[in-house]
Amino acid sequence: MNFLKIVLISTFEPDTSFVSFLKELKEIGVEVLVIDDGSTISFQKTFEEAERLVKVIHHEFSKGKGACIKTGLEYIKANCHTNYCVTTMDYQKKYAIEDVKAVLEEATRNPNAYVLGAKRRTKDTSKIKKLSSEAMRLAYQKKTGKDIYDTQAGLRAFTNNLTDFLLNIKGNHFDYEINCLLKCAEQNIEIKEVALTKEEQILLEKKEIKTPEKEIFTFAMFPCIGIAIDFVLFLILFLFSKQAILSNIFARIISSFINFSRDKKQIYKEEASTSKVAKYYFLFVGGILLANTLIIAFLTSVFNLPVIFAKIITEIAIYAMCFSIKENWPAKETKEGQA
16 A cells, blocks of 8 residues: 655754755655744744745644644645655654654554654663653553553654544643553554664754853752752652642742752852843743643553652653753854744
């Protein structure tokens, strides 16, 4: 059976290599659909160039990767009147072209399966990332009785046989992709994994240029004491209140002020910039608090994990995310229209 091959890309404020990446995809003979997840007007030029090559759909504001996938699938379903195979990916995690081809080909060979591009954990993979991945793997196995090597795979593929099924799955953010795996297990839909030939390639080169945004991640990487403070506060509050979400929120707020007060003079010496750094730091803390709370609620309600175990898994996952972002935080471009 022949399938039209489509690459569905979600992106938010892509860098200047974005158009070149689209050209590479077009060269292997696939159709490309881009969902711009609420990028600001300063990226208009980048998307105008992209629109000369591929179809681009714009969200007015950021809705999350799950929402981007659903937007793309709705468009494909309405406009594609032949058998098709779709691979979904987040542009901010650039995958090798050969890996994109591999998951597409696996899905066309198995048109009723849900295919994952699984990252290998090698000796170069950080211990915290290995621990986070293994924790999620065990949680999924406990919930479903099925074993998946990479539950956090961002590169996925499937045919039109699964479109309606995937459109009906709840979630708009990170929860959507794990919900897909849970629903596949529930509906006995086969999940197949293809080992990626390369690790995710970060598009932007790291530059040793200090910005207030980068410093917030430096603050976040004084983790051991901060995590200990947060966890102890959480335990105390939970023992008295028995309210996991409220305990997590108040523990995170208190620990963030302690961490900031402790670390700011060690990391950022210029007193004149403290207020500016604080603004970005607490914006970051707010985002981490939201993600932290959602993960705990998700693990306790969907996986039925004990609260303490859910808190431990959450802290490992959040730490791994912060470490990954810090390691790959790009310097801002000063030219108009560039990220």
